[in-house]
Amino acid sequence: MxxxxxxxxxxxxxxxxxxxxxxxxxxxxxxxxxxxxxxxxxxxxxxxxxxxxxxxxxxxxxxxxxxxxxxxxxxxxxxxxxxxxxxxxxISIAFQGAMNALNPVKKIGEQITEVMMYHNGLDYKSARKKAKELLELVEIDSARIDQYPHEFSGGMKQRVMIAMALACDxxxxxxxxxxxxxxxxxxxxxxxxxxxxxxxxxxxxxxxxxxxxxxxxxxxxxxxxxxxxxxxxxxxxxxxxxxxxxxxxxxxxxxxxxxxxxxxxxxxxxxxxxxxxxxxxxxxxxxxxxxxxxxxxxxxxxxxxxxxxxxxxxxxxx
Ligand SMILES: Nc1ncnc2c1ncn2[C@@H]1O[C@H](COP(=O)(O)OP(=O)(O)OP(=O)(O)O)[C@@H](O)[C@H]1O
Ligand SMILES: [Mg+2]
Known part of the structure; x- marks a missing residue:
């Protein structure tokens, strides 16, 4: 099958x-x-x-x-x-034109943790820890977790979107x-x-x-x-x-x-x-x-x- x-x-x-x-x-x-x-x-x-x-x-x-x-x-x-x-x-989708789909007024870390808290029932602390791991996985320095989308280049934003798509494994x-x-x-x-x-x-x-x-x-x-x-x-x-x-x-x-x-x-x-x-x-x-x-x-x-x-x-x- x-x-x-x-x-x-x-x-x-x-x-x-x-x-x-x-x-x-x-x-x-x-x-x-x-x-x-x-x-x-x-x-x-x-x-x-x-x-x-x-x-x-x-x-x-x-x-x-x-x-x-x-x-x-x-x-x-x-x-x-x-x-x-x-x-x-x-099944998770990184959408077409996703770079522009990030919420401009929310820190990227917040956007990733929200997905895990809402869809996986993780508490804030564990979600934040995992968000950092995901950022490293997509080769973004996890120290940047509290930055806003506009602080990232197009390719970096795309990585953030992929990290988000991976949030719930x-x-x-x-x-x-x-x-x-x-x-x-x-x-x-x-x-x-x-x-x-x-x-x-x-x-x-x-x-x-x-x-x-x-x-x-x-x-x-x-x-x-x-x-x-x-x-x-x-x-x-x-x-x-x-x-x-x-x-x-x-x-x-x-x-x-x-x-x-x-x-x-x-x-x-x-x-x-x-x-x-x-x-x-x-x-x-x-x-x-x-x-x-x-x-x-x-x-x-x-x-x-x-x-x-x-x-x-x-x-x-x-
Ligand atoms: N909401 C909609 N209402 C009506 N027709 C739609 C809608 N969304 C897509 N279509 C039509 O469905 C067909 C397939 O569109 P789709 O977006 O799936 O193509 P695509 O292969 O992803 O194209 P692209 O490479 O431009 O992204 C097209 O003819 C499109 O006009
Ligand atoms: Mg399309």
Whole structure:
């Protein structure tokens, strides 16, 4: 049994213009100590997938189908009260744009201790002691515990957010673009930190990024999302060196030097589809130079190409 199994997850948003199918039949598993990358262009449903896992969706969003099995328990069936117990303690998120999510008028130590006191029932003294340990763990001098967010650089604030996400010893840490907006050096340091935490704490990681090079450096496996669906999934090795879906191939090409350059050098022509009225057949067909009549009329299922490699493309895996 996997630590976390996302099975046929569907999350939709009700909007005045119609229903946005932000996550549409997404499945993946995560083992203990494993890191998976969720990659894809802006708007493909990465954050929505993460928020669905511990039901932190905005009011207009709803999980309408599928299972989220954590340690054998289906979290999708739990009401807000019951799922609250799993947040922070089992599955914790360092949010997208988290650097700016710290409360500017509260000392960082206070913000971290509050999480432990509220969610773990720790008394102030023990929480403060642990907050200091966590700061050291993310390589911030614990003497800075009584400083305010503005006294820290962007990368340091990101470390504080990671320390906070670790406050209740989660089994799964979700990092939503944890290094975006940081410069390349700081980005590398944060990624190394995540690696260290994964090894030392035996944590599992879901790393959300639009940057394939970040995924390649940090993860064991990856799921490539396009318009709310997984189009290719497998080991990082297969995704990078053996990519089979035309979309993944374009993504890989957009990051020519996976281990060096961090910037996307070539953008993929065209734009992702509208998720209220997506195209017929394969959602990628309007942007795909290989598209055939079959691609226009029928949606390709994910098919096994090899061990640790699945692709949803009519032209592959048959
Ligand atoms: N509150 C909302 N109401 C309506 N639609 C939403 C809402 N939040 C997200 N969406 C839509 O759901 C889809 C998936 O969005 P999501 O934020 O999950 O994408 P993402 O992959 O995280 O993108 P990014 O890389 O920009 O963070 C998008 O089409 C988005 O417009
Ligand atoms: Mg996002």
């Amino acid at each position: 996997s630590l976390l199994e996302i099975k046929n997850l569907k999350t939709y948003f009700e909007t005045k213009d119609g229903v946005v199918k932000a996550v549409d039949d997404v499945s993946f598993t995560l083992e203990e100590g494993e890191a998976i990358g969720l990659v894809g262009e802006s708007g493909c449903g990465k954050t929505t997938t993460a928020l669905s896992i511990i039901n932190l969706l905005p009011q207009e969003g709803r999980v309408v189908g599928g299972e989220i099995n954590y340690n054998g328990k289906n979290l999708a069936e739990l009401d807000q009260n019951k799922i609250r117990r799993y947040r922070w303690n089992d 989660p089994k799964v840490l979700i990092g939503d673009e944890p290094t975006t907006a940081l410069d390349v050096m700081v980005q590398a340091q944060i990624l190394e930190l995540l690696e260290k935490l994964r090894k030392e704490l035996g944590m599992s990681v879901i790393l959300i990024t639009h940057d394939l090079s970040v995924m390649a450096e940090t993860c064991d496996k990856a799921a490539v999302m396009y318009a709310g669906k997984i189009v290719e999934t497998g080991s990082v090795e297969n995704i990078i060196n053996n990519s089979s879906h035309p979309y993944t191939q374009k993504l890989v090409k957009a990051f020519p030097d996976i281990h060096g350059k961090k910037e996307m050098t070539e953008s993929i022509p065209g734009t992702p589809p509208d998720l209220i009225t997506p195209p017929s057949g394969c959602y990628f067909h309007p942007r795909c130079e290989h598209a055939t009549e079959e691609c226009r009329v029928s949606a390709p299922p994910l098919r096994k190409m090899a061990e640790n490699h699945y692709v949803a493309c009519h032209l592959k895996g048959v």
